[in-house]
Amino acid sequence: MATIVGIEADGGAVLAGDRRLTQGGTVSSERKRHVFDFGAVGAAAVGDSGAIDEFRRRLDAEIRSHETEADEPMGIDRLAAVASDIAADEGVEAIVAGRDDDGPCVRGVGGDGGVLTDEAVAFGSGAQLALGVLEGREEGLDVDAAAELAREAIAAAADRDTDTGADVDAYRLEASA
Template sequence: MATIVGVRCRDGVVLAGDRLRVRDGRVESRNRQHVFDFDLDGDAVGGATVGSDVDRFADRFGGELRSYRLERGPVPLAAVERIGSDVASETGCEAIVAARDRDEDEDGRAALRAVYPDGSTLSDPPMALGSGASLALGQLEAADLDAMSVDDCESFLRETFEAVAERDPGTGDEVDVWTLADEDG
């Protein structure tokens, strides 16, 4: 199983995931996408997912987001979280989703939510899921993420995945990254 990570840094959020697909202890692919960009005509939404049916999660999540956008307009973070949780339940995947929180108190601050197949959610970054999650969390919790810019955090996550890949056979060192900066208030 791959590893995915979501972190909050000084001026935004960063999602990252490796490209390895391992099944039954055997590498099936070194080019498996786990991080996705869902551009919704101005509403930036990202997702990273692990599980047995990553493509189905990405297709369903993207489709549900587009339907929401078409029927109701801009997609708030609460809807991203609910849709992600519903799709995680349907597909049996775990995911980290990201969007801007447009509540009156947040004013466009980028935010993350972890969603699980049992319908539960988590909103306390840093987040890591997959086979190398505990190794990645060890690296993340030792870093001062609040002081890092989005660009610095992206570089740090790439280094983190290299370290995790050395110790976890289910995590690769080829990494996809998606970033979302806070809006200026």
């Protein structure tokens, strides 16, 4: 299934995910993107391949529409609400990164559409292993340290979960952007 993580840091937020796609217990690709850069916001998703593609396509359309109509990036609360509706429709789990009044932050979105506001979130087949790494993190990480921690969390999952691959994509949302 793959593994995705999201971390809030001092001065930013980070999303990361591996590129492995498994179907029926067999690795079918090592090039499936699970992390998406929409410019001022980002997202990561796990689930069936077609559902991930549809989640990305629909979320991209909603983000572009909002930015055109409002002439500003979508805030985290609106982004999480839109992602929640799409994730519930498509049956994916997702993590989104955007801004609120205090700066960059992440929200986890369950397959049922529920939204988590934790500072560190993980979904996918290696989520428990990744969360073990994330829960041991130091407070006050900067964005560079959070990006490294996200990669370490995915690597820890890949070591023990055959559905998580070693190739990692990441999205960084800096406070100064």
